[in-house]
Amino acid sequence: MEIKKPPSKTNLLISRIGLSITRNSEQAAKAGKKRKFLPGTLVFHFRPRRVPHAAARFTQTWGLGGIALVLVLLLFSTGLMLKLAYKPFPDMAYDSILTIQRDVHFGLWVRNIHHWSANFLAIVLFLHMQRVFFTGGFRHPRQFNWVVGLVLFLLVLASNFTGYLLPWDQLAYWAITISTGMLDYVPLFGGWLQTVIRGGPEIGPSSLLLFFAVHTAFLPMGIFLVMMFHFWRVRKAGGVVVPMMPATEEAQGASTPVFPDLLLKELVTALAAVAFVLIFSAMFNAPLEMKANPGLSPNPAKAPWFFIGMQEMLLHVHPFFAVLVIPLLMLGGLLALPYLNDASPAGGVWFYSAKGRRMGITSAVAAVIFSAAGILGDAFLFDLTNALPALPSVIVSGVLPIAVFSGVVAIFMIFLQRRYAADSNEMIQSIYIFVMTGYVVLTITCLWLRGVNMALAWPWG
Amino acid sequence: MKQQKKPKETEARPVTPRRGFLNMLWWALGALAIAELIGLVVAFIRPGKKASQKEGYGGLVTCGPTSDFQVNTVTAFQRGHFYLARLKSGGFMALSRKCTHLGCTVIWDEKKSHFECPCHASAFNLAGDVISKPAPRALDYHRIIIENNIVKVDTGKRIKRQRFSDDQVTAV
Ligand code: HEM
Numbered sequence A: 001m002e003i004k005k006p007p008s009k010t011n012l013l014i015s016r017i018g019l020s021i022t023r024n025s026e027q028a029a030k031a032g033k034k035r036k037f038l039p040g041t042l043v044f045h046f047r048p049r050r051v052p053h054a055a056a057r058f059t060q061t062w063g064l065g066g067i068a069l070v071l072v073l074l075l076f077s078t079g080l081m082l083k084l085a086y087k088p089f090p091d092m093a094y095d096s097i098l099t100i101q102r103d104v105h106f107g108l109w110v111r112n113i114h115h116w117s118a119n120f121l122a123i124v125l126f127l128h129m130q131r132v133f134f135t136g137g138f139r140h141p142r143q144f145n146w147v148v149g150l151v152l153f154l155l156v157l158a159s160n161f162t163g164y165l166l167p168w169d170q171l172a173y174w175a176i177t178i179s180t181g182m183l184d185y186v187p188l189f190g191g192w193l194q195t196v197i198r199g200g201p202e203i204g205p206s207s208l209l210l211f212f213a214v215h216t217a218f219l220p221m222g223i224f225l226v227m228m229f230h231f232w233r234v235r236k237a238g239g240v241v242v243p244m245m246p247a248t249e250e251a252q253g254a255s256t257p258v259f260p261d262l263l264l265k266e267l268v269t270a271l272a273a274v275a276f277v278l279i280f281s282a283m284f285n286a287p288l289e290m291k292a293n294p295g296l297s298p299n300p301a302k303a304p305w306f307f308i309g310m311q312e313m314l315l316h317v318h319p320f321f322a323v324l325v326i327p328l329l330m331l332g333g334l335l336a337l338p339y340l341n342d343a344s345p346a347g348g349v350w351f352y353s354a355k356g357r358r359m360g361i362t363s364a365v366a367a368v369i370f371s372a373a374g375i376l377g378d379a380f381l382f383d384l385t386n387a388l389p390a391l392p393s394v395i396v397s398g399v400l401p402i403a404v405f406s407g408v409v410a411i412f413m414i415f416l417q418r419r420y421a422a423d424s425n426e427m428i429q430s431i432y433i434f435v436m437t438g439y440v441v442l443t444i445t446c447l448w449l450r451g452v453n454m455a456l457a458w459p460w461g
Numbered sequence B: 001m002k003q004q005k006k007p008k009e010t011e012a013r014p015v016t017p018r019r020g021f022l023n024m025l026w027w028a029l030g031a032l033a034i035a036e037l038i039g040l041v042v043a044f045i046r047p048g049k050k051a052s053q054k055e056g057y058g059g060l061v062t063c064g065p066t067s068d069f070q071v072n073t074v075t076a077f078q079r080g081h082f083y084l085a086r087l088k089s090g091g092f093m094a095l096s097r098k099c100t101h102l103g104c105t106v107i108w109d110e111k112k113s114h115f116e117c118p119c120h121a122s123a124f125n126l127a128g129d130v131i132s133k134p135a136p137r138a139l140d141y142h143r144i145i146i147e148n149n150i151v152k153v154d155t156g157k158r159i160k161r162q163r164f165s166d167d168q169v170t171a172v
């Protein structure tokens, strides 16, 4: 018989602490029942044990949701580091950024990582949204998670917007001036809202303090909470959307264990994303212009790139439509999307159907042609304001051009419907593609194709 | 279990008109509480009154004796964020330097004798009227007080207008 040496007091204490962390009771340990810490408990709060093969395929999601999470975590960690050195006051903010870049160890890199992650996040979320839409991930039972996702999107845009002002350089100051200036055109409550957001009549000390507080406390907290809810709903819906499986026993059984197979894939994707951002940030510096000078405006002054599509619209149609009606319609449309068509259970199939894919390509091409034609036509061909001076400008530069443009688009959509004998889901998808492509064209035009005085120009010219 | 529970619940809580009304009252009170909370937060973050009493921009700015300013000239007052213009008639106008398009700072071009906005090329004449778009209306202006031939400008309030008219000018 073997005589066990009684464990020393220190060893006992250590093993007790260990047991308390891994949630094994002492009795369970004595009885020889061991629960594994990581795979056993923590992970399976979020994940099932096995997922269908299709769900684990990289091209089912392109890992975009996971990459978004990685970027958010990078933003939170670098943001907290920046916060240690940043001073949210107009006479100190710019200098504190210079200090971060020059004197803080790795400061320049950390600022670059924050800057690039923020910009990549906006792009990755846009792509994630497209992935979800085109695989039908917004249909029952995931309808509400689409809405939750939209809230996340708005919160991230708000973070990008409030962060934009913080460096307090010429770029920041005038971009925020311009985009809050758009609120002047919103009737009734626009001016009031503008004063609240700016913390006064102009961008100044109170704006900076407000933006800083919102950027580093309110929004991160909101994003964190809503994100957790988003993930929980993904799990509750039974994981990501996958194509309906053939009802054979074999096919239904085709599943992959989450640990380690899926987790390993996700880890690789996450590490690749982190590596990409870190290397990119080591190579390219975040822009920093001269210190903000409220007396000296740059030419041209542009809104931050994620809002620049609105500025482009403002050049063509009456402000009431450009900054209020059209953005609200787009937001409302996106919110309503999952509730417009859920008669079909089809999900997990890219572009809904082969027909849907062909129609989608046609509408994307049409959107590029129509919006380019609209922009060029407005610049070089018709001048309605001078042609019809008697009518109020809401009609001449608002109702009239929008009616003409929508009419043309409607005719195109009817043609598309006839041509392909499409059902309503395919039509909604085509309209969605048209609107999204149109907005991208507006964004690219204003961002890269407008030079001095906002006149059309080649980016290299 | 579940099946047993359901009928019990409906039995125990018949929704009488009175209970319905009281329920509604609770909801209304809840909504009121939330509205108050939102109102409080909004009132808190809204800019306070202090701003309008300070020196410089937002307060009363003293420009100097009327004789300092020639007819048909413009003088910039950086501190007050406005331009003091003396029109042909000899009257004064204090024009906000904020472009009515999207809020950039307009600059006075001496040679062309008009205000120009660098951001998207709007232009305004000496009295603030639009001479080239995209600006939708004339520059805002401030109230001017002339006491003992000293010009003072009240920058606490920007006055909006569509276009120039004579009653906006302060005569000497
Ligand atoms: C989704 C989350 C976030 C986004 C999208 C975001 C976005 C941005 C952007 C676009 C800038 C301007 C950077 C530049 O161009 O120079 C910025 C700056 C800044 N952010 Fe964030 N941020 C996020 C989270 C955070 C958090 C959680 C903190 C801190 C608690 C933080 C602290 C800061 C600070 C101190 C700056 C000023 C430093 C600088 O401008 O380089 N951010 N942020």
Ligand code: HEM
Binding pocket: A061, A063, A064, A065, A066, A068, A069, A072, A125, A128, A129, A132, A135, A137, A138, A142, A145, A146, A147, A148, A149, A150, A152, A153, A156, A227, A230, A234, A237, A239, A240, A241
């Ligand atoms: C910070 C922002 C976000 C994060 C971190 C995030 C993360 C994720 C993750 C990890 C998934 C699991 C599948 C995948 O990786 O694609 C997912 C699914 C989903 N996301 Fe997001 N997401 C965000 C924003 C959005 C936005 C902007 C939308 C749409 C407007 C959206 C709508 C959805 C929907 C509907 C699903 C379920 C789709 C399915 O089951 O296939 N999310 N999200």
Ligand code: FES
Binding pocket: B099, B100, B101, B102, B103, B104, B117, B118, B119, B120, B121, B122, B134, B135
């Ligand atoms: S802000 Fe002056 S022209 Fe746009």
